[in-house]
Amino acid sequence: MPEIREHPNRLGIRGWLGGGRWGPDRYLYSLHRLTGLGLLTYFVLHILLTSSRALGQGAWEQSMARVSGPIFLVGEYLVFVAFAFHAINGVRLALAELGFGVGKPIEPIYPYKTVVDVQRPWIATVLVLTGILILVGALDFFVWH
Amino acid sequence: MIRDHKLWTWHIAAGLLILCLLGLHMAIMHLDALLGIFNPAGGHPIDWQNVAARSQSLFFLVSYVLLLGAALFHGFYGLRNILFELDPAAPMKKSISWVLILIGLGLFIVGGWAAWTSFQGAIVA
Amino acid sequence: MSENKLPETIIFRIRRLAPRRADKPTWGEYPVAYSPGMTVLDGLWQIKERVDSTLAWRASCRMGVCGSCGMFINGRSRLGCNTQIAELGTSVVTVAPLPNFPIIRDLVPDLRPMFDHHTALSPFIIRKDTAEMQEPTGEFFQSADEMERYLQFSYCIKCGCCVAACPTCATDSTYSGPMALTQAHRYNSDTRDDGFETRKEVLTGGAGPWRCHFAGECSRVCPKGVDPGKAIQLMKRQLVADYLGLRRKDPVAQINVKPEGIKRREGIPEAPEPSVEP
Numbered sequence: 001m002p003e004i005r006e007h008p009n010r011l012g013i014r015g016w017l018g019g020g021r022w023g024p025d026r027y028l029y030s031l032h033r034l035t036g037l038g039l040l041t042y043f044v045l046h047i048l049l050t051s052s053r054a055l056g057q058g059a060w061e062q063s064m065a066r067v068s069g070p071i072f073l074v075g076e077y078l079v080f081v082a083f084a085f086h087a088i089n090g091v092r093l094a095l096a097e098l099g100f101g102v103g104k105p106i107e108p109i110y111p112y113k114t115v116v117d118v119q120r121p122w123i124a125t126v127l128v129l130t131g132i133l134i135l136v137g138a139l140d141f142f143v144w145h
Numbered sequence: 146m147i148r149d150h151k152l153w154t155w156h157i158a159a160g161l162l163i164l165c166l167l168g169l170h171m172a173i174m175h176l177d178a179l180l181g182i183f184n185p186a187g188g189h190p191i192d193w194q195n196v197a198a199r200s201q202s203l204f205f206l207v208s209y210v211l212l213l214g215a216a217l218f219h220g221f222y223g224l225r226n227i228l229f230e231l232d233p234a235a236p237m238k239k240s241i242s243w244v245l246i247l248i249g250l251g252l253f254i255v256g257g258w259a260a261w262t263s264f265q266g267a268i269v270a
Numbered sequence: 271m272s273e274n275k276l277p278e279t280i281i282f283r284i285r286r287l288a289p290r291r292a293d294k295p296t297w298g299e300y301p302v303a304y305s306p307g308m309t310v311l312d313g314l315w316q317i318k319e320r321v322d323s324t325l326a327w328r329a330s331c332r333m334g335v336c337g338s339c340g341m342f343i344n345g346r347s348r349l350g351c352n353t354q355i356a357e358l359g360t361s362v363v364t365v366a367p368l369p370n371f372p373i374i375r376d377l378v379p380d381l382r383p384m385f386d387h388h389t390a391l392s393p394f395i396i397r398k399d400t401a402e403m404q405e406p407t408g409e410f411f412q413s414a415d416e417m418e419r420y421l422q423f424s425y426c427i428k429c430g431c432c433v434a435a436c437p438t439c440a441t442d443s444t445y446s447g448p449m450a451l452t453q454a455h456r457y458n459s460d461t462r463d464d465g466f467e468t469r470k471e472v473l474t475g476g477a478g479p480w481r482c483h484f485a486g487e488c489s490r491v492c493p494k495g496v497d498p499g500k501a502i503q504l505m506k507r508q509l510v511a512d513y514l515g516l517r518r519k520d521p522v523a524q525i526n527v528k529p530e531g532i533k534r535r536e537g538i539p540e541a542p543e544p545s546v547e548p
Contacts, residue, residue, distance in 0.1 A: 005289040006372040006380055011440040013231075025486030029437060032483070033227065040220040047213070047252050051259035053200060057193045064191055080175055087164050094157050096484055099507030105422045105459070108495030115500040116486045137175055144178035150474040154510050230442040230481060 023116055024123050032089050035082035042079045077141045084133035088126050096122070146242065156222045159215040166212040173199075200263035213256045221249045276361050280304045282313055284325065285366040286376050295373075298322070302363075304355060310343055310363060311350040314377075327377035334493060337427030340434065341377055342366040347434040347491045368434040383443065384433050387450040390472055393457060396465025397522065411526040416461045423456035423501050425494045432488035432498045438481045445481045446472075448488035448498035455505040462523040470512070479506050 016030060052063040096102055096119060103118040173183045174190045183205075186194035199205045228241050279301050287295040300321050302313045311329055318325050329339040332351040339350035343365055344358050355363060371379035397403055432448035433439045439447050446454075454473065457463045472478065479502045489499035511517040534540070 004374055004380075006374055007287055007289045007293075007295070009367060009369060009371055009373045009379065010443075011369050013441060016437045016440060023486055023490045025484065025490075026437070029483050029485035036220070036223050037227070040224060043216060043220060044252060047256045051255055053196055054259040054262035057197075060193055060196060080171065083167065083171060087168065090160050091164065093484055094160060097482075097503050097506050098157070098510060099504050102500050102503045103497075105419055105497075105500070105504075107418070108422055108425060108497070110495065112492075112495030112497070114486075114489040114492070114495065114497045115503070116489050119486065136179065140175050140178050148474045149476055149478060149480040150509050150513055153480045153506075154513055226481065229476065230438055230445070232441055232443050 025116055025119065028089055028123065028126070032086060032093070035086040038082050039079065039086060042082075073141065077137065080137045080141070081134050084137065085126075085130045088129050088133070092119075092122050092126050146239075152222055156219055159219040162215045163212065163219055166208050167216065169208070170212065197263075200260070201266065203264075206260055206264045209260045210257055213260070214253060217249045217253055221245045276304050276306075276356060278304060280313075280355065280361040280363060282317060283362060283364045284314075284317075284377070286325070287367075287373055288324075288375055289373065304361075306356060308355050309351055310341070310348075310353045310355060310365065311339055313355060313363065314350065314365070325377075326375045335427060337429035340368045340379070340429040340431050342369055342434065347431040349429060349431070349493045352493050368430055370434050370436070370439045371430065379430065381428075381430050384428075384430055384447055384449055387446040387477065388428075388453060390477065391446060391450050391454040391469055392465055393450075393453040395457065395460065395463045396468055397462070398464055402525065408525040408527065410462045410523040412461055412523050416523075419461075420456045420459035423452050423459070423496055423498075426452060426456075426496045426498075427494055429493065431491045431493060432496075435487035435491045436482075437485050437487070438483070442481055444476050446477045446479075448482075448502060451479050451482070451505060452496060452498040452501040455501040455508075458505070458508065461520065464522045466512075470509070473505070473509060478509070482506075 016033065049063050049067065052059040092101075096115075101118065101122055102115045103113075106113070172180055177184055177190050183199060184190050184195045185198050186192060188195070225242060225245050229238060233241065282300045282302050284298050284300060285295050286298045300317045302308075302316050304313075309332075311332055314325065314327055314329075327339065327341070327350070329350060330336040331338070334349055334352040337349075340347060341350050343350065343353055344360070344363065347368060350365075365377060367373050367377045368379045371381060371383065374380050395403075426449060428449060430449065432452075436448055438445050451473075454469050458466050458469060482499075482502050484499065484503065486499050488502075489497045492498060508517060
């Protein structure tokens with residue numbers, strides 16, 4: 001084999017955001033990743049902040065006062081939204097990645113029915129349930145308080 | 146190092162546990178106007194009376210510590226996956242794993258200490 | 271069938287790169303005389319014959335069975351021979367080399383990383399009865415149901431479109447990729463094979479299916495309907511079941527031996543004597 005000089009061609013992180021035209025599964029993958037990172041960041045800060053309850057009422061109320069502005073309220077709502085999506089989509093992923101709802105091996109006859117087609121109703125369910133939770137959460141955060 | 150297939154299985158199991166426990170936590174904190182559960186003193190879920198009442202309940206001690214452990218494992222395994230997918234060299238992968246384990250353990254100790262101390266009646270500064 | 275007729279001359283925008291001469295790819299625009307029924311591959315041949323003979327790409331069968339002409343066409347990894355220009359719905363056809371593989375030249379990707387992962391997963395029948403494998407005495411029995419468990423995954427033509435579409439393969443070089451994992455599952459599901467434990471050594475590590483997050487793009491782009499996404503999720507199920515001690519270990523397929531002492535049923539005639547010397 002003669003020596004060839006090659007040019008690297010990996011998409012890199014851009015490939016996480018879409019290597020071309022997207023299917024719905026791909027959007028959900030990117031969103032699941034983003035919400036996961038967001039939730040983890042919030043979670044680490046949350047542990048440190050709420051640990052102040054061990055130091056009594058004064059320390060607790062001081063911590064809560066620090067995170068009581070409107071920006072924090074909106075931020076917490078976004079965390080709630082992220083959780084709603086990540087949890088419901090996570091259930092779908094847990095089931096699918098354990099082989100439930102992906103279909104059985106079949107003889108491929110064009111136009112091919114793939115796992116993406118089998119998952120479509122489940123994706124719709126995930127989006128509808130997430131939408132309902134987001135609405136109820138918005139009511140609780142911004143209307144009923 | 147524990148093999149990936151075992152870690153992944155526990156990651157999924159932890160996720161399903163978090164679904165239940167964090168779902169309950171979200172319901173208490175953010176659906177209180179609708180459901181009003183576990184807020185015995187009324188008012189906001191984060192009022193001291195409600196927080197103290199939950200902190201001193203054995204059910205919440207156990208479920209908070211379980212949630213803490215499961216969520217830290219689930220979150221940091223996910224982060225490890227993302228960092229590993231950025232294709233670091235093998236020695237770097239080992240370092241990443243150890244750093245994440247140490248940070249996770251540290252946060253578990255902090256959170257666990259807080260849960261235990263407030264269960265016993267908080268330290269009044 | 272597209273209602274809008276394409277003009278007589280369409281444009282191909284092709285990403286060009288000669289690594290010996292340049293470090294950065296450039297885009298070339300080439301006119302192509304369009305006629306209905308043309309594929310992208312037909313367009314490339316026309317450019318090579320009439321416009322620029324230095325254009326390089328891989329192609330062979332031009333009918334979607336060899337897997338050579340995988341390219342990134344109008345934002346999606348496809349086979350050049352399998353893609354009608356009319357189905358793209360535009361008069362500008364953008365062709366780039368398959369993503370996530372190093373480029374040798376122009377539209378030619380280096381598929382060796384994908385094949386290295388493939389080889390590491392032992393994509394062949396592994397059995398313990400080596401004497402029979404070397405000197406076969408008969409066929410292994412396999413029912414139609416057993417064959418259906420892996421048949422779909424055996425249609426893979428190793429074109430690399432799935433690897434190009436996978437978000438994990440966009441960054442991770444240690445992940446085996448959809449093609450290698452699907453072929454590993456094809457052999458793990460084959461009742462004639464006994465190599466699950468051998469492949470498990472690779473599959474339980476970072477090269478296994480654990481970095482797949484079910485984006486589903488591999489199944490969307492596969493030109494043969496192999497559905498690698500489905501294979502990988504089924505493989506995860508099998509590996510987790512094995513970890514938890516729940517995997518059903520069926521005996522491996524045996525030689526099909528005609529049962530002895532069977533009498534022919536009444537009324538069924540014997541076969542006629544052969545008229546040709548064996």
